[in-house]
Amino acid sequence: MPTLGFLKKKKTKEHDPNSPTSPTDSSPVTPTSAGGHKSSLTSASANTLSSTNSSNKGGETMLASHTTSQLTSAPRSGGQDPLNDGSLLSQAESQTNGSSIRPVSTTSAASSQTAASRTTKGKYSLTDFTLKRTLGTGSFGRVHLVQSNHNQRYYAVKVLKKAQVVKMKQVEHTNDERKMLQKVKHAFLVTLWGTFQDSKNLYMVMDFVEGGELFSLLRKSQVSDLDYFEYHYQSYTLIEYLYSRQEKRFPNPVAKFYAAEVTLALDYLHAQGIIYRDLKPENLLLDRHGHLKITDFGFAKEVPDITWTLCGTPDYLAPEVVASKGYNKSVDWWSLGILIFEMLCGFTPFWDGGSPMKIYENILRGKVKYPPYIHPDAQDLLQRLITPDLTKRLGNLHGGSKDVMNHAWFAEVTWDRLAKKDIDAPYVPPVQGGVGDASQFDKYPEETEKYGEKGPDPHGYLFREF
Numbered sequence: 001m002p003t004l005g006f007l008k009k010k011k012t013k014e015h016d017p018n019s020p021t022s023p024t025d026s027s028p029v030t031p032t033s034a035g036g037h038k039s040s041l042t043s044a045s046a047n048t049l050s051s052t053n054s055s056n057k058g059g060e061t062m063l064a065s066h067t068t069s070q071l072t073s074a075p076r077s078g079g080q081d082p083l084n085d086g087s088l089l090s091q092a093e094s095q096t097n098g099s100s101i102r103p104v105s106t107t108s109a110a111s112s113q114t115a116a117s118r119t120t121k122g123k124y125s126l127t128d129f130t131l132k133r134t135l136g137t138g139s140f141g142r143v144h145l146v147q148s149n150h151n152q153r154y155y156a157v158k159v160l161k162k163a164q165v166v167k168m169k170q171v172e173h174t175n176d177e178r179k180m181l182q183k184v185k186h187a188f189l190v191t192l193w194g195t196f197q198d199s200k201n202l203y204m205v206m207d208f209v210e211g212g213e214l215f216s217l218l219r220k221s222q223v224s225d226l227d228y229f230e231y232h233y234q235s236y237t238l239i240e241y242l243y244s245r246q247e248k249r250f251p252n253p254v255a256k257f258y259a260a261e262v263t264l265a266l267d268y269l270h271a272q273g274i275i276y277r278d279l280k281p282e283n284l285l286l287d288r289h290g291h292l293k294i295t296d297f298g299f300a301k302e303v304p305d306i307t308w309t310l311c312g313t314p315d316y317l318a319p320e321v322v323a324s325k326g327y328n329k330s331v332d333w334w335s336l337g338i339l340i341f342e343m344l345c346g347f348t349p350f351w352d353g354g355s356p357m358k359i360y361e362n363i364l365r366g367k368v369k370y371p372p373y374i375h376p377d378a379q380d381l382l383q384r385l386i387t388p389d390l391t392k393r394l395g396n397l398h399g400g401s402k403d404v405m406n407h408a409w410f411a412e413v414t415w416d417r418l419a420k421k422d423i424d425a426p427y428v429p430p431v432q433g434g435v436g437d438a439s440q441f442d443k444y445p446e447e448t449e450k451y452g453e454k455g456p457d458p459h460g461y462l463f464r465e466f
């Protein structure tokens with residue numbers, strides 16, 4: 001039986017033109033000097049014509065991995081229990097900082113990073129933190145930048161109003177979000193340090209991921225005109241070329257880098273029996289070195305077999321979800337296809353200016369128009385992911401996630417090095433010094449209601465684990 005669910009809205013807002021990294025300044029896929037990095041995808045980035053036009057077609061630069069300089073300076077965001085004054089580093093900190101993530105083999109990246117558990121000093125409360133600005137808002141919550149009063153480090157705290165969660169029938173999802181996030185430990189997943197509640201709100205304390213949303217980077221991105229021309233002038237008409245200039249999309253190697261990191265995260269989650277169910281660029285954050293962290297586990301669920309709940313974001317829903325059939329991990333592989341398509345094209349394949357109903361019709365019809373500039377290997381992978389036939393969908397077959405990893409589009413990806421963040425990211429967010437710099441996030445009107453008020457708590461019994 002299909003369970004009545006909740007569908008989120010996809011962001012549509014365009015990039016703030018006043019932002020310091022707007023397209024008028026420079027292409028966002030141009031690596032910055034922040035952190036002393038030299039990106040391995042530098043030569044494949046949007047405006048680096050010399051290498052893109054010849055040697056890097058299809059993203060061969062993924063082969064050229066470097067040891068990243070992640071630990072040259074101590075990060076001031078997260079990586080440590082907010083109650084810990086810094087005198088004793090937890091095991092989890094050294095893991096999160098990247099210095100001691102154990103080597104993983106090419107075939108079992110999933111299981112290799114599961115061992116470390118977070119060690120915290122105790123239960124948190126509002127008085128442990130000083131609230132700073134809002135980092136983001138969503139369907140159910142608001143995420144604040146906060147500073148620990150104990151170690152002065154910065155964290156992100158997601159605040160959910162209990163009454164709102166109950167009204168929107170999200171009690172089970174919210175409890176699952178806490179449970180799933182507490183359970184997982186992976187380089188490309190956000191770290192949850194703990195949760196607490198007061199009479200009105202639920203709080204989730206996470207590492208502050210400083211580099212902003214992949215969504216914002218995508219909306220700022222532009223495949224360089226010259227790049228494009230050098231690449232395609234032999235086989236493309238001028239009209240197609242001019243059309244492509246309007247689109248906010250990533251060059252092939254850049255999309256491949258992010259897709260590969262997401263693939264590793266899905267591989268890990270599925271190995272834990274968890275479906276993520278809300279893949280989209282808005283939920284992919286960049287850390288200070290440009291590596292991905294998946295946030296928002298609001299729809300993540302431990303599903304050993306199949307489930308029926310209708311949830312997600314319309315553009316990213318698999319046909320078996322739209323059709324209210326039972327479904328499993330296969331939906332994440334479909335969404336990976338939609339994500340790769342959006343990164344390569346700047347729009348989602350079933351998008352329709354009209355209502356979500358139109359999008360659902362398009363999903364069920366299943367016709368995808370692949371723009372001519374998509375690399376043939378990428379198109380082949382997309383056709384195998386965005387397929388309604390579950391017996392054919394890559395990731396859902398006998399080989400599982402390895403089938404995706406072994407696809408030709410990912411041929412040059414050295415998965416074990418990627419899992420260790422040993423391949424430099426294509427774009428390093430210009431985070432200044434790392435001390436609570438939230439400049440990569442859009443500005444939002446601040447919450448007017450005070451947190452921590454005492455009073456009746458009619459819903460508290462529904463959230464005992466918080």
Ligand SMILES: Nc1ncnc2c1ncn2[C@@H]1O[C@H](COP(=O)(O)OP(=O)(O)OP(=O)(O)O)[C@@H](O)[C@H]1O
Nearest residue numbers: 136137138139140141143156206207208209295296
């Ligand atoms: N750990 C974090 N560090 C920095 N920013 C974060 C973090 N977690 C979330 N955010 C920001 O807050 C936004 C909203 O968070 P989240 O997606 O968890 O809320 P939500 O209510 O489930 O949103 P939605 O309805 O859009 O899915 C994110 O898109 C991101 O910009």
